[in-house]
Amino acid sequence: MAVIPVAIAGAPYEVRIKAGILAQAGRHCRPFVRKNRVAVVTDEHVAAKWRATVEASLAGEGIASQWLVLPAGEATKSWAHLAQTVDFLLGQEVERKDNVIALGGGVIGDLTGFAASMVKRGCGFIQMPTTLLAQVDSSVGGKTAINTPMGKNLVGAFHQPSLVLADPLALDTLPLRDTRAGYAEVVKYGLIDDAEFFEWCEANGEKLLAGDAQAREYAIARSVAAKARIVAQDEKETTGVRALLNLGHTFGHALEAETGFSDRLLHGEGVALGMVLAARFSARQGLMHGQDAERVVRHIGAVGLPASLRALGLDCDGRRLADHMLHDKKMDAGTLPFLLMRGIGQTFLAKDVDLGEVAAFLDEELAA
Template sequence: MAIIPIDLAGRSYDVRVNEGLIASLPDHCGSLLRKKRVPIVTDNNVAHHWREQVDYALSASGFEPRWRILPPGEGSKSWTGLSETVDWLLSEEVERGDHIIALGGGVIGDLTGFAASILKRGCGFIQVPTTLLAQVDSSVGGKTAINTSAGKNLVGAFHQPALVLADLDALGTLPRRERLAGYAEVIKYGILGDAEFFGWCEENGAAVVAGDSEAQHYAVTRSVAAKARIVAEDERETTGARALLNLGHTFGHALEAQTGFSDRLLHGEAVALGMVLAARFSARKGYISNGDAERIAHAIGASGLPTEITSLGLNCGGQTLADHMLHDKKMDAGTLPFVLLRSIGDAILDKDVALNDVADFLQEQLGAA
């Protein structure tokens, strides 16, 4: 088992990566489960695969699992989903010293973490991410949020979990499309800060997506270690270091908004497209070569992820996509910083990007220039 510490002042916790963690949940949670009743938030898909095992593991250790099972998808990460979850937690008499288990992907982790952050001014929670994307990204670092009509993740809080259990067995239950979406966040760590790992991804990305256990263990462990270093340096995204993790997200969120934050475009697919766009825009600005930009596009495309926004069949122009960026939560004093690339493995935060230039670039990418 790999154990990666997230070192924060006074609030450090571990991310554990291995097979069999869900089946042995009480052994890992230890004293964090201090009462007989254990509140668990999940969705229907995850409950189908894991409820029986969790029930057995907790009951055998003298606990009483209490379930809140939500519909899968971004629709649950809403004001209504938050309100109803908080009301349920209150009805379960959750106290500030208790820990809620978030069992699921990024939607469940974000919603549960945000509910925990505001319940009685902050109670504990444990992340048990069941998707590749959540294991390498959203479960680590304490960002929690819900979506609103104005955009994605615009209402939330920084609230660190007490423990993260990344069970690799859960990845075997995922459809290939979900594994691909998670892989986008894996290769991101190579593109933004680790050229050696990017090279490893070029050679082994297909094995990660196909379910090779050794490749998945390495990919998850290396990705979490990379994020741990960045989060420890810049927990609340104030110095610019953590902002580099947003590589591909500014472009990607605009595409998600245009497709209605729906299953038409999964978050990881949007990030993959966003990273290709960020690389090509970096080349357009003269930061990297066109060759490096297309090497990134090829590596992403070789895994099976989308690389061309024309594949989405969007009925809009570049200006419409750029307008979505005006609602980005990273807007500061009327400007929007972009994560761009000086080279593969060397990302920078560019605070001098004109959105009209971005709109022109996106129009070209849409093939309507």
């Protein structure tokens, strides 16, 4: 079992990564459950595959579980389902020192974590991420949120989990498209500041996606360790260090908004294409060698992720996509910092990007 400590001041916790850990969830959760019952939030797809396993494991430790099963999909990160989740937790008489369980992908983790941050002014929660994206990214670091018609993740809170249990076996029950989407967040860590890991991804990415257990566990552990290191330096994204984790997200969130936060473009697919656009825009600005940018494009495309803006078939222009970015959480005093690259493993926060130039660049990409 790989154990990655997340050294948040005042709220440290562990990420435990092991094949089969969901079948041992009761033993791992027992020290974090004060009563002999716990509230669990999941979605209908995850419940069909993992509820019986987790429920039995908790029962084996004398812990009864009460379940809220929500619809699957990005649309669940809404005001309505947040209210439903809060009401469920209050109905279960959750107390401030209790932990609730989030069993699912990023949508369930974000929604449950945000609800936990509100109930009784903040109760605890345990993340059990079941997608690659959630295991390497959203379950770690304490960002919780819902979407609104104005944009993605605009209403939320920083609320760290008490424990994260990541089971690579859960990936075996996912559609390949979902695993590919999560893989985008793995590649991201190489592009941020670890060129050696990006090389590993180039050599092993297809093997990971094909189900190689060793490659999956290695990638999850290395990605979590990278995120833990960055989050420990800048928990609430005030110094610019944590902002590096948003590589690909400014472009990606604009694309998600344009496609209605729907299954037309999964979050990880948006991030993948966002990293392609960040690399190409960096090269266009003379910041990154064109060969490095195309290396990013080739790898993203080689693993089956979207690597061309035109291929999305969007009915809009670059200005409309740029306008979506005005609702980005990183907006600061009317300016929008961008994550750009000086090379592979050399991401930086640029604060002087002209959105007009971004719109013109996107027009070029839409027509390419």
